[in-house]
Every structure is written in structure tokens, then in C-alpha cells.
Amino acid sequence: MEIVIIGNGITGISAAQSLRELQPDWKITIVSGESTYHYSRPSLMYVFMGHMRYQETKPFPDHYWAEQRLDLVRGWVTGIDTRAKQVKLKDGRALPYDKLLLATGSISNKFGWPGQDLPGVQGLYSLMDLKALYENVKRAKRAVIVGGGLIGIELGEMLVSRGIQVTFLVREESYWSNVLPAEESAMVTRLIQAHGFDLRLGSELAEIHAGPDGSVGSVTTKSGERIECELVGLTAGVRPNLAVTEGTAIPTGRGILVNDSLETETPDVYAAGDCAEIKTPGEGRNTLQQVWYTGKLQGRCVAHVMAGEAKTYDPGLWYNSAKFLDLEYQTYGFVTPRPSEGETYLWWEEPTGPRGLRLVVQDGAVTGINAMGLRLRHRVCERWILEKASLDFVLDHLAEAAFDPELCRRFEPEIRFALRGQPVPA
Ligand SMILES: Cc1cc2nc3c(=O)[nH]c(=O)nc-3n(C[C@H](O)[C@H](O)[C@H](O)COP(=O)(O)OP(=O)(O)OC[C@H]3O[C@@H](n4cnc5c(N)ncnc54)[C@H](O)[C@@H]3O)c2cc1C
Numbered sequence: 001m002e003i004v005i006i007g008n009g010i011t012g013i014s015a016a017q018s019l020r021e022l023q024p025d026w027k028i029t030i031v032s033g034e035s036t037y038h039y040s041r042p043s044l045m046y047v048f049m050g051h052m053r054y055q056e057t058k059p060f061p062d063h064y065w066a067e068q069r070l071d072l073v074r075g076w077v078t079g080i081d082t083r084a085k086q087v088k089l090k091d092g093r094a095l096p097y098d099k100l101l102l103a104t105g106s107i108s109n110k111f112g113w114p115g116q117d118l119p120g121v122q123g124l125y126s127l128m129d130l131k132a133l134y135e136n137v138k139r140a141k142r143a144v145i146v147g148g149g150l151i152g153i154e155l156g157e158m159l160v161s162r163g164i165q166v167t168f169l170v171r172e173e174s175y176w177s178n179v180l181p182a183e184e185s186a187m188v189t190r191l192i193q194a195h196g197f198d199l200r201l202g203s204e205l206a207e208i209h210a211g212p213d214g215s216v217g218s219v220t221t222k223s224g225e226r227i228e229c230e231l232v233g234l235t236a237g238v239r240p241n242l243a244v245t246e247g248t249a250i251p252t253g254r255g256i257l258v259n260d261s262l263e264t265e266t267p268d269v270y271a272a273g274d275c276a277e278i279k280t281p282g283e284g285r286n287t288l289q290q291v292w293y294t295g296k297l298q299g300r301c302v303a304h305v306m307a308g309e310a311k312t313y314d315p316g317l318w319y320n321s322a323k324f325l326d327l328e329y330q331t332y333g334f335v336t337p338r339p340s341e342g343e344t345y346l347w348w349e350e351p352t353g354p355r356g357l358r359l360v361v362q363d364g365a366v367t368g369i370n371a372m373g374l375r376l377r378h379r380v381c382e383r384w385i386l387e388k389a390s391l392d393f394v395l396d397h398l399a400e401a402a403f404d405p406e407l408c409r410r411f412e413p414e415i416r417f418a419l420r421g422q423p424v425p426a
Helices: 010-022 041-048 127-139 150-160 182-194 292-306 378-386 391-396 405-420
Strands: 002-006 027-032 070-074 077-081 086-089 094-096 099-102 106-108 142-146 165-170 198-201 205-210 216-221 226-228 231-234 238-240 256-258 269-271 276-278 319-324 327-333 343-349 356-362 365-372
Touching: 002 010, 002 094, 010 027, 010 070, 010 292, 041 127, 041 150, 099 292, 127 231, 142 150, 142 226, 150 165, 150 182, 150 231, 150 319, 182 198, 182 319, 182 327, 182 343, 182 356, 182 365, 216 231, 256 269, 269 292, 327 378, 343 405, 356 391, 356 405, 365 378, 365 391, 391 405
Parallel strands: 002 027, 002 099, 027 070, 099 269, 142 165, 142 231, 165 198, 256 276
Antiparallel strands: 077 086, 086 094, 106 238, 205 216, 216 226, 319 327, 327 365, 343 356, 356 365
16 A cells, blocks of 8 residues: 655654554555655744754754655656646656645745735745745844744744844734733733834735845835834735645645545545645534644544444644743633633733733633743643643642643732632522
8 A cells, every 4th residue: 555645744744653553564655745854943042042942942853754765756746647646746746645634734824915926025834935034034124924823923933033123013012812802902002012023013014125126125104104123024824725635636625625524525635734624523613623632633633444344533622832922822621812601711820921821711611720920730731621620629630730840839919819809690
């Protein structure tokens, strides 16, 4: 049996590793245009800021892949012949497959802005983007970043670390307010301003203009303001990378459409990770799931399906973690910008912050947690939510969740006092 996996991100390699365990004799080939070896995409910023070397972003030594008999092919896939069961590469090579996994990840969003393809305009997704950034910063004193999500703030931090003046255009009236409740959003907004970003809230890009040398020289916003800059970072979200499905009959919507076993409608073709759109994702879950841990889970799940088992994807409890500049953020369960019907939001914030904790309570049980500037233990938070722990229980056992004992000693009594004082419907 010959397996071809397009993409060596977390999804593709998780699938390959699981398949190798399940089927020791199958031939497994992983194709990627970006790099020969898997690396950790979230580490891109640390390479640029000099905190890590590229070599250190590879979780497995280069000899690991041959030892596992996982064949690595470096090249861009330009077509798939699903009848002949062949993957075609840009350099003319063709790879036959019996089963094919599409794990092609995402691409940065571009919304047709005039000037979006000028030299000096870029996203932050891949090693190619990182390489472009090393070049683009050489001529940049001022940068404009468009889009107020996680990648925008990372790019801003990277540029500020090089002494570049950053203007950050955020469409919303407060940073990431379409995801974070008001207090968390306000906390991050203040932090961004304190770090010297020129944060423009309620501001949208209209056009990017070339300077005298043909590279980007300025942008104008929808309100007509012109901002001079030599670099534009487009970080207004990502969308599934569907390019390999062009010219095929593999059905796509926003992503590559799959059922809850991650099978496409095309026989022996599967899709998982950022590029997949799950038609029936389960209550409260998005059809697109574009984070690291869901890629890993989907990769492992699809391996079982490809190996012939009847298995459906279970995303488990929603979890995410990120860093806004020096502020760590963790979220467990569903914490939406505003409480849904029947939910009560409790919020503690350290006056001298930035630190905060939000508990979402429904029918007396804790159903969601946001931690800002506090490190919590994943397993404990997950257990509380899955076991529907009561608010009283969670407050009494806060110390169990604290990852850092010093933080726990310092804030736990305050948190308990503050949250017990807030009304929760009986
Ligand atoms: C800067 C940045 C920071 C992030 N930080 C976090 C974080 O802190 N936490 C978190 O949960 N998530 C984070 N994410 C998101 C996370 O990295 C993605 O969800 C994850 O990488 C998706 O994995 P994947 O394997 O599905 O796709 P990818 O990692 O995108 O891998 C897909 C691979 O397929 C290859 N490929 C695509 N098309 C072709 C083709 N035609 N031919 C050959 N190869 C092809 C690509 O080159 C790529 O290597 C971050 C993303 C970025 C960009």
C-alpha cells in the first residue's frame, strides 16, 4: 500500500507517525514545498527575534525520518489525477498513491486591496514569509500591520524588536474583541499601546501605494488617512489552502470538505488540519479548526481511518494558548465575547496587572475559563469542565490548577474573594 501525504506540518507528520505505528509495512511519502523537514510554525517569530535557531524549531532530528521509513519529498504539488491516482509535482515528477492525505494548511488572507502584491507587502505564515521579512526589514523604518489577530501582534513584536515603528490597523474598536470578552480585550489593547505600537482602532485599510522605487511607500485607510511606511504586514486571518484541489473533482467549500472521519467524497482522498472543512463538526464547534492541537488530533484520527478503522474525529474540549507580547493567554471550553443565554461571566483582574481570570458559569458548573497572565494546568482545567465541577469546587481548588506555585500563593485568595462576591443566579 502506498500512502502520499501532502504537507509536512503538524497534521501531515502526526498522520504519518500514527500510520507508521498502525501499518509498519506501508510505504509512506510526505511531500512539502516549504521545507524538507517538519518544523514548528509557531516558532517562526522566535527565530526572527534571535531566541531560537531554525535548527531548534525541528522537534525531530533529521535522521529520525529515515529511521521511521517515512520518505520525504521536497517539492510543490501542482496537480492531482484522482483517476490515475497520481500526484504531480512542479518539477515534473509524479507520485502514485493508493491513499492520499491532503494536509496543506492555510494561506494568509488577502482581500483584493489595491497594492497588496507590491514589493514590501507580505504575510507571516511560512519560511518563505520569514525570508521575505529579513529582506523587507532592511529598508523599513516604519511598518503598517493590517488585522488585529494573533499573528498581527506577533509580527508587530518582531518588528518592534528591530526598532521599526509599527502602526497597527485594527478594524474592531478594541483588540480581538470578536474573540475576547471586553475586559480581556481591553487588557491586551492597553498592553499593545504600552509597548509602543501606534494602535489605530476602528481603522481599515483602503489602499497600499508604491513609493518612488516601486516598493510600498504608504497606505491609506478607509477614513482617508495616509500613513507613510516601507513595509506592510497583512495579517487579517488565514484561510484553507485549497490550491491542490484546483482542476480536480474533490469537493471544497471554505475548506476541503470532509465528513467526521475526515474522508472527502473522492475515493481514497482524505483531508485534515487547517485545510479541512468538517461538514458536521459537532455542537458549538467550527467547521474550520485552524490551531496546532486540532491539527495533531486530526492527523492522528485520519491515520486510523486510512488504516481501515471506523473512527470519527473527536476534538475534545476546546483549548488554545497564545502570547500577546509578554502576556500569556489560555482559554478552555467556550468563552465567547459575551455570555450566551444562561451563562454568567465572573471576572477577576489584578489592579496593578496585567493579570486576569474569567470563569464562565452555567447551571452552577464552570463551563469555560480564560486566564490572562496566569499559567494554569491544562489537565486540571479540562477535567473541571468535562466533569462539570461546581463554581464552589473550582474556587476551593484553584491551587490545583496553578502551574506556578508562586503565582498561586499570591493571587488565589484574591481571586476567590473577588469571584465569590459576584452574583451568580441560583
Ligand atoms: C506565525 C504563526 C503562529 C502560530 N501560532 C500558533 C499558536 O501559538 N498556537 C496554535 O495553536 N496555533 C498557532 N498557529 C497556527 C498553527 O501553526 C496551524 O494551525 C498549524 O500549523 C496547521 O498545521 P497543518 O499541518 O494543518 O498545516 P501547515 O502547518 O500550514 O502545513 C502545511 C504544509 O503543506 C505544505 N503545502 C501546501 N501546499 C502544498 C503543495 N501544493 N505542495 C507541497 N506542499 C504544500 C506547506 O508548505 C506546509 O508546509 C500559528 C500560525 C502561524 C502562521
